Amino acid sequence: MIKQIWLKEIKSELYTWKSTVWLLVTSLLFSFTSYLLLTNKELSLLDQTELLWILSEIIIGVALLIITIDASSIINSEFEKETAETLFLSPMTIKDLILGKLLASLSLWVAIFAVAAPYIIVASSGTDLALPFLFFVALLGTLGIVGFIGIIFAISLVYRSVKNTLTTSLILLLVFSVPAFFSSTLKNNPVAAWFSIIDPIDNIFSSLDNILVDYHTSILQNLNFIIPLSIFCAIGFISLWIAVKYFKKQGVIRSTQ
Amino acid sequence: MEKIISIKNLNKSYGAVKAVDNLNLSVDKGEFFGFLGPNGAGKTTTIRILTGMMEPDNGNIEITTLNHGTKSDIHRFLGVIPESRGFYEWMTGEEYLLFFANLYQIEGNAVKKVDELLKKTDLLRSKNKKIGAYSRGMKQRLGLARALINDPKILILDEPTLGLDPQGQEDIKKMLKELNSKGVTIFYSSHILPEVENLCTKVAIIDQGKLVAQGTIQELKDGAKVDTLTEVFLKLTTPNHD
Numbered sequence: 001m002i003k004q005i006w007l008k009e010i011k012s013e014l015y016t017w018k019s020t021v022w023l024l025v026t027s028l029l030f031s032f033t034s035y036l037l038l039t040n041k042e043l044s045l046l047d048q049t050e051l052l053w054i055l056s057e058i059i060i061g062v063a064l065l066i067i068t069i070d071a072s073s074i075i076n077s078e079f080e081k082e083t084a085e086t087l088f089l090s091p092m093t094i095k096d097l098i099l100g101k102l103l104a105s106l107s108l109w110v111a112i113f114a115v116a117a118p119y120i121i122v123a124s125s126g127t128d129l130a131l132p133f134l135f136f137v138a139l140l141g142t143l144g145i146v147g148f149i150g151i152i153f154a155i156s157l158v159y160r161s162v163k164n165t166l167t168t169s170l171i172l173l174l175v176f177s178v179p180a181f182f183s184s185t186l187k188n189n190p191v192a193a194w195f196s197i198i199d200p201i202d203n204i205f206s207s208l209d210n211i212l213v214d215y216h217t218s219i220l221q222n223l224n225f226i227i228p229l230s231i232f233c234a235i236g237f238i239s240l241w242i243a244v245k246y247f248k249k250q251g252v253i254r255s256t257q
Numbered sequence: 258m259e260k261i262i263s264i265k266n267l268n269k270s271y272g273a274v275k276a277v278d279n280l281n282l283s284v285d286k287g288e289f290f291g292f293l294g295p296n297g298a299g300k301t302t303t304i305r306i307l308t309g310m311m312e313p314d315n316g317n318i319e320i321t322t323l324n325h326g327t328k329s330d331i332h333r334f335l336g337v338i339p340e341s342r343g344f345y346e347w348m349t350g351e352e353y354l355l356f357f358a359n360l361y362q363i364e365g366n367a368v369k370k371v372d373e374l375l376k377k378t379d380l381l382r383s384k385n386k387k388i389g390a391y392s393r394g395m396k397q398r399l400g401l402a403r404a405l406i407n408d409p410k411i412l413i414l415d416e417p418t419l420g421l422d423p424q425g426q427e428d429i430k431k432m433l434k435e436l437n438s439k440g441v442t443i444f445y446s447s448h449i450l451p452e453v454e455n456l457c458t459k460v461a462i463i464d465q466g467k468l469v470a471q472g473t474i475q476e477l478k479d480g481a482k483v484d485t486l487t488e489v490f491l492k493l494t495t496p497n498h499d
Contacts, residue, residue: 001359001360001362004356004359004360008345008356012345012347081343082341082342082343083343083344083345084343085310085339085341085343086339086343086357086403087360088309088310088332089308089310089332089335089337089339090332090357090360090361090407091330091332091333091360091361091362092360249312250312251305251310251311251312252309252310252311253305253310253311255269255271255311255312
């Protein structure tokens with residue numbers, strides 16, 4: 001049943017003009033950034049590792065934004081278009097629905113990563129960073145995205161409204177994005193430093209920085225970033241588990257409907 | 258007769274409004290059971306609780322012989338046309354039924370089964386059309402085809418002929434009679450009283466969430482000393498009706 005839900009979403013989400021436009025815009029954005037970084041007189045003087053870092057920031061940022069928008073509607077559209085009832089009248093369970101939709105959202109991440117990969121390969125040419133960098137963008141991106149999807153799905157099950165879920169998720173994304181742009185001086189502040197440790201986006205960027213600047217390309221050398229990201233992932237699943245309990249208590253159709 | 262559905266002391270409130278008030282009723286196996294009531298009487302709420310889509314405040318629902326499994330196991334034996342009729346408008350009729358056939362993990366040839374149902378519901382010629390282009394009546398028939406995809410033992414229908422033209426209504430009635438003659442228990446909620454009188458063997462009438470009458474149509478007519486089910490309905494649900 002998970003496979004059926006996933007295939008349905010792939011067909012309705014990924015093979016549509018909406019996703020094609022998203023992927024096209026993503027590709028144009030990566031092309032535009034790469035072009036600027038390579039041709040602008042000042043920017044082209046940047047160190048190649050710094051160029052890669054800027055590119056990876058854009059890739060992760062764009063992927064998180066697109067997946068936040070997609071995940072905010074993927075469950076709630078079933079409630080808003082009144083298709084949820086017929087789904088739950090079949091033997092499908094809430095677990096099947098969530099896992100099917102999770103796979104669909106992750107498929108969108110895979111598509112974005114596939115678009116981004118050639119840019120990373122070209123931007124890292126002449127160095128031996130291409131493969132480890134691709135691996136870490138995939139690993140760290142997946143951990144962060146899975147955590148975000150878990151939290152967004154949990155919000156979806158509570159609100160059952162695309163508009164409310166999207167607004168809350170975008171605010172959450174904004175809150176988590178801010179520490180990533182803290183200056184080194186600001187990060188010396190204990191509160192900012194603590195927030196940086198738990199913030200998934202900051203951990204992704206710090207880990208990529210660790211790979212590019214210090215050439216720490218093994219998982220062990222990046223564990224201090226991967227562990228908080230894995231904890232964030234677990235928090236995403238725990239919030240989803242709590243939201244499922246709440247959903248079951250409320251029923252497929254809420255008493256207010 | 259073996260009871261297949263038992264509703265005992267069922268209660269459901271929306272804030273201060275009691276939608277279902279201590280409802281007790283039972284449906285025998287193989288029965289064509291009419292569930293009647295004016296607008297806002299609590300029919301849809303009862304059906305939603307019955308199908309597991311809504312949680313009751315208290316009370317008990319038993320679907321006999323099917324109660325040994327989980328909610329999703331029970332759904333394998335139920336066919337439902339709910340009040341909310343959302344469809345995946347971007348799918349074709351055939352894709353839609355195949356999607357549900359796969360959710361029910363229909364054994365054997367699902368495509369053949371889907372084709373049979375499309376033929377039965379007179380949608381075979383439109384099977385490759387997007388559902389978005391279907392008329393209301395066609396969607397209604399597609400909903401019935403979906404409810405039948407798992408060869409259900411119990412059919413629960415909330416206003417199944419709503420929006421259908423007379424021919425469409427006749428076709429559906431004919432199909433339901435045929436299914437009932439094959440042993441399928443039908444729980445049928447409708448506003449069209451002559452239709453209920455024509456189809457159902459037993460009826461229950463609820464008003465303001467309370468059961469006001471239950472029995473065979475003849476028993477209700479005799480009890481109210483009237484000639485038609487419509488008159489029984491009006492007498493029991495309309496205040497100061499002569």
